[in-house]
Amino acid sequence: MQIADKTVVSIHYTLTNADGETLDSSVGQDPLVYLHGANNIIAGLEAALLGKAVGDSLQVNVEPGDGYGEIRDELVQEVDRSAFQGVDEIDVGMQFMAQTPWGEQPVTVVKVEGDNITLDGNHPLAGQVLNFDVEVVEIRDASAEELDHGHVHGAGGHHH
């Protein structure tokens, strides 16, 4: 069986950045399970997995445009401390959910100067070339309900 649209795929992966630092890995944990063809994972990785079989290993380089996007300067904004009602202390590195023109998104505090708080709404991996070491662990057909929902049910997926 090969990976195609409407298959449920289990992979082990290790994600490293251009400096070779490991950012994320499923090794030693449960594999990542996703529905192929449903935008469950980033586009560059999904495209590279098409046609692969169980036991295949691959290395995938994903450019920002096929990953988490380029860094967008307009997502970095300065706001007044009064916007954070009920938050006593605001420190660099804190994350909040914020209403943006692109919907509700996590934003990270990147600078605090008096009452001026600078927020960055870019994905932490935006602008980075990502290297994935991937091994295909399991492939099965998706159920009708999974296709309807656009995600995987059961082990490694949604429970509802």
Ligand code: ZN
């Ligand atoms: Zn569901």
